[in-house]
Amino acid sequence: MGLLYLGTPLPWDEAKKYADHVRTHGITQFLHIWDRLKDRTGDELLWGDEIEYMVVAFDEQEKSAKLSLRQTEILAKLSDIVHDISAGLRYEVDTLMLLTDHFSVAVPNFHPEYGRYMLESTPGSPYTGYIQDLLSVECNMRYRRALARKHLKPNEIPLTFTSFPLLGVQGHFTEPYFNPNDAVSSHSFFLPEEITNPHARFPTLTANIRSRRGSKVAINLPIFFDEKTPRPFVDPTIPWDRNIYKEDSDAKNGAALPDHIYLDAMGFGMGCCCLQLTFQACNVSDARRLYDGLIPIGPILLALTGASPIWRGYLADVDCRWNVIAGSVDDRTEEERGLKVIPKSRYDSVDLYISNDGFNRPEYNDNYLPYDESIYDRLRAHGIDDLLSKHMSHLFIRDPLVVFSETINQDDTSSSDHFENIQSTNWQTLRFKPPPPNSPIGWRVEFRSMEVQITDFENAAFAVFVVLLSRAILSFNLNLYIPISKVDENMATAQRRDAAAKAKFHFRKDVYPPGRSGASSEEYEEMSMDEIINGKGDNFPGLLRLIYAYIDTLDIEPRELAKVGSYLDLIRRRANGSLITPATWIRNFVRSHPTYKHDSVVSQEINYDLLLAIDEM
Ligand code: ADP
Ligand code: MG
Ligand code: MG
Ligand code: MG
Ligand code: MG
Numbered sequence: 234m235g236l237l238y239l240g241t242p243l244p245w246d247e248a249k250k251y252a253d254h255v256r257t258h259g260i261t262q263f264l265h266i267w268d269r270l271k272d273r274t275g276d277e278l279l280w281g282d283e284i285e286y287m288v289v290a291f292d293e294q295e296k297s298a299k300l301s302l303r304q305t306e307i308l309a310k311l312s313d314i315v316h317d318i319s320a321g322l323r324y325e326v327d328t329l330m331l332l333t334d335h336f337s338v339a340v341p342n343f344h345p346e347y348g349r350y351m352l353e354s355t356p357g358s359p360y361t362g363y364i365q366d367l368l369s370v371e372c373n374m375r376y377r378r379a380l381a382r383k384h385l386k387p388n389e390i391p392l393t394f395t396s397f398p399l400l401g402v403q404g405h406f407t408e409p410y411f412n413p414n415d416a417v418s419s420h421s422f423f424l425p426e427e428i429t430n431p432h433a434r435f436p437t438l439t440a441n442i443r444s445r446r447g448s449k450v451a452i453n454l455p456i457f458f459d460e461k462t463p464r465p466f467v468d469p470t471i472p473w474d475r476n477i478y479k480e481d482s483d484a485k486n487g488a489a490l491p492d493h494i495y496l497d498a499m500g501f502g503m504g505c506c507c508l509q510l511t512f513q514a515c516n517v518s519d520a521r522r523l524y525d526g527l528i529p530i531g532p533i534l535l536a537l538t539g540a541s542p543i544w545r546g547y548l549a550d551v552d553c554r555w556n557v558i559a560g561s562v563d564d565r566t567e568e569e570r571g572l573k574v575i576p577k578s579r580y581d582s583v584d585l586y587i588s589n590d591g592f593n594r595p596e597y598n599d600n601y602l603p604y605d606e607s608i609y610d611r612l613r614a615h616g617i618d619d620l621l622s623k624h625m626s627h628l629f630i631r632d633p634l635v636v637f638s639e640t641i642n643q644d645d646t647s648s649s650d651h652f653e654n655i656q657s658t659n660w661q662t663l664r665f666k667p668p669p670p671n672s673p674i675g676w677r678v679e680f681r682s683m684e685v686q687i688t689d690f691e692n693a694a695f696a697v698f699v700v701l702l703s704r705a706i707l708s709f710n711l712n713l714y715i716p717i718s719k720v721d722e723n724m725a726t727a728q729r730r731d732a733a734a735k736a737k738f739h740f741r742k743d744v745y746p747p748g749r750s751g752a753s754s755e756e757y758e759e760m761s762m763d764e765i766i767n768g769k770g771d772n773f774p775g776l777l778r779l780i781y782a783y784i785d786t787l788d789i790e791p792r793e794l795a796k797v798g799s800y801l802d803l804i805r806r807r808a809n810g811s812l813i814t815p816a817t818w819i820r821n822f823v824r825s826h827p828t829y830k831h832d833s834v835v836s837q838e839i840n841y842d843l844l845l846a847i848d849e850m
């Protein structure tokens with residue numbers, strides 16, 4: 234998540250009075266960064282991953298697996314350990330050190346996340362583009378997991394699992410138990426207040442999204458109809474007649490749809506785990522080129538990493554988390570949603586290609602783009618080009634959701650807090666990250682669509698794949714543009730059940746030449762996942778072949794090539810269907826469990842066996 238101040242967060246009625254103040258000063262802060270760093274160049278490729286875990290407490294007697302709400306204690310412990318490691322005290326870590334080759338990787342970072350059962354870890358310092366670093370990613374991930382695991386209770390396991398199957402079911406799904414009737418921030422039927430990180434930022438974010446929107450968030454996922462799932466499906470576990478919060482009647486008045494799994498709180502989305510990657514580019518225009526190049530890749534890798542087919546105890550007809558998170562922080566008012574004033578949640582896919590490269594033709598930016606005209610004019614008057622001005626003034630249509638009374642007035646020359654307040658609560662598939670003030674860090678791009686994978690081998694494989702693809706995009710100046718509305722269609726397709734195996738996605742054919750003007754419908758066509766990754770005859774070489782062409786330009790030893798090849802092979806096989814996605818694996822596990830009743834219901838016992846099987850991987 235973004236910034237964690239210590240301070241007093243304002244309730245929505247107060248916070249909204251400062252919305253223009255935060256936007257105005259946020260842009261001033263961005264302009265200071267721009268003036269200082271727009272010409273900065275020569276930064277090397279540095280990159281790093283973020284992996285999120287859920288801590289699950291197993292009970293062998295009871296055959297249950299629940300979310301452990303001990304994040305605060307766990308993070309305090311891990312931060313002591315990390316501190317000792319960086320001070321050179323390697324006690325306790327010796328056995329884990331065997332996993333890794335060099336010392337710098339032994340100092341990871343652990344961060345809090347939205348869920349009180351979640352941890353996030355990053356490598357202590359970013360990787361370089363050298364092949365040796367690529368090869369240490371998996372070790373580093375395993376080391377971080379082992380370090381976390383070593384400091385949990387014996388029955389607690391950090392799992393890289395995208396969505397907890399029983400989050401929000403009736404009965405006990407957290408350790409310890411809390412009653413959802415106490416959910417004063419979200420007013421959820423299903424998730425107790427204690428599901429949320431207690432830091433003031435998180436309950437305030439939850440409550441202010443609900444207040445700004447004027448209702449609870451409402452997500453309806455189509456249920457997976459199995460042989461014995463009742464039709465129509467009307468969820469008997471929703472407390473339809475509860476009467477505690479003013480929104481309690483919403484469900485029966487249309488918020489909860491039949492034949493769907495209804496979710497009503499931020500925690501259902503922000504409580505998911507994902508895998509994110511951040512890349513530093515040489516300069517701002519390369520960062521913009523990379524950002525654009527990765528936009529069409531977002532939905533492709535969402536589908537290929539799909540890992541979340543179970544929601545609130547039911548099998549869903551989707552494989553991915555994306556629309557759940559988008560809906561879970563959708564703070565738009567009814568008017569903003571209904572009249573298409575603002576077409577998307579602040580968590581959604583990117584709306585604008587931003588590179589000034591000639592490949593980026595205006596017709597590719599074919600989404601309706603609301604933007605703040607006065608901010609746009611101000612950026613233009615400052616000398617910033619049309620596309621970057623549109624990008625920023627589009628992000629800045631949003632209100633700041635959490636404002637701390639202590640940090641309302643800032644020194645705009647040295648702070649970026651107001652800028653980040655808006656920037657980091659635009660949760661899109663890609664994030665264009667300007668350098669923080671007063672740091673050696675350059676212009677970066679964050680790739681955010683992937684679901685976290687069950688094993689570190691898989692997480693490393695996807696990280697290596699995207700790193701090498703981003704290298705290929707920049708060094709061959711690949712042209713991957715398709716109309717951005719088609720990327721959005723791909724986002725919807727990517728989440729459908731079995732999309733990786735069965736769906737077709739719009740993808741560009743000619744990636745080398747600059748493209749013929751005008752004939753845009755001939756530039757792209759529908760391709761299967763196999764064709765996008767592994768090639769489509771003479772029509773399209775496939776992303777892996779582009780990556781291997783890039784690898785050919787490197788001086789790389791056979792042993793290293795074999796290791797990189799083992800990662801790329803995973804991607805190849807997942808794309809051609811010889812390896813199934815985690816979502817398909819999970820769905821198959823449930824459907825073949827001896828106690829499954831073919832009614833879409835995932836019981837406590839199935840959940841226990843599933844998560845145990847996952848730990849054993
Ligand atoms: P976020 O704001 O997305 O939560 P994090 O701080 O959690 O960001 O993660 C940022 C990632 O970027 C980490 O993996 C870190 O190693 C990596 N990183 C740090 N510095 C750089 C840099 N200069 N260039 C690229 N990546 C970096
Ligand atoms: Mg995170
Ligand atoms: Mg992070
Ligand atoms: Mg984050
Ligand atoms: Mg962060």
Ligand code: MG
Nearest residue numbers: 234283509679
């Ligand atoms: Mg991130």
